[in-house]
Amino acid sequence: MPESVPAVEALPLFPLHAVLLPGASLGLRVFEPRYLDLVRDCSRNGHGFGVCMILEGEEVGAVTSAAAFGTEAVIEDFGTGDDGLLTLQVRGRRRFHVHRVRVRDNGLQVAEVSWCAADAVEPLRPEHGLLATLLHEVIDKFGGEHAGAPEARFDDAAWVGWRLAEMLPLQNVQRQALLQTEDPHERLQQVLSLLP
Structure with missing residues (x-):
């Protein structure tokens, strides 16, 4: 076929x-x-x-x-x-x-x-739990349109990855690399590697 x-x-x-x-x-x-x-x-x-x-x-x-x-x-x-x-x-x-x-x-x-294929809704893996906590802290500190997001969003690997890529002080080339990454868990791993 x-x-x-x-x-x-x-x-x-x-x-x-x-x-x-x-x-x-x-x-x-x-x-x-x-x-x-x-x-x-x-x-x-x-x-x-x-x-x-x-x-x-x-x-x-x-x-x-x-x-x-x-x-x-x-x-x-x-x-x-x-x-x-x-x-x-x-x-x-x-x-x-x-x-x-x-x-x-x-x-x-x-x-x-x-x-590109739409991101599937998949739960965060244990090794990325810290990133949901970080996203909560960023939103609590800076507010913005995601302040009222339902708690379930913080367990969606794709959503957490996109919001961190959007809100963290990254360079455009770093954001572009995340945009080109297909797998949401791999994307979160890249975000983790970019943290100080």
Whole structure:
């Protein structure tokens, strides 16, 4: 029986000097015409767009080289900043792998992506129990949107890993490595290795 090939979809990209993680929130300021078009299209069609970490280049201007793994961003809210620019609040949803990128005339990158498997809900292993305690302490100290999370979340290996990757003071390359890790327990092991 031949191995199934993952379905490939077209996804517009918004490369950033940041890593968007599943379940995490991110604020964006949008002013370049290509990204204003992207936001208009996504809003009209009810689709998300891809956020990939920039490996080479800048967020503004010429086309950049971005990481091959990213996260779909869905728009939760929008407004206008004090400077008159469009502001977006997005949330990370599904992880994806980029296979090929083409550049439109307006400079917008559109990737052919396959979606990574969703994280299964699996209990924390005993060796990662300390990480749930650490996450509780971080949330107790800094608050934020996860302050009211149900206690059951703190025994979900994937959720604990993503929240720590989001809230700990990690470098973007470290977050990117966690984003590219498929297994939630392996991801937690990596988080453990990054602690001082």
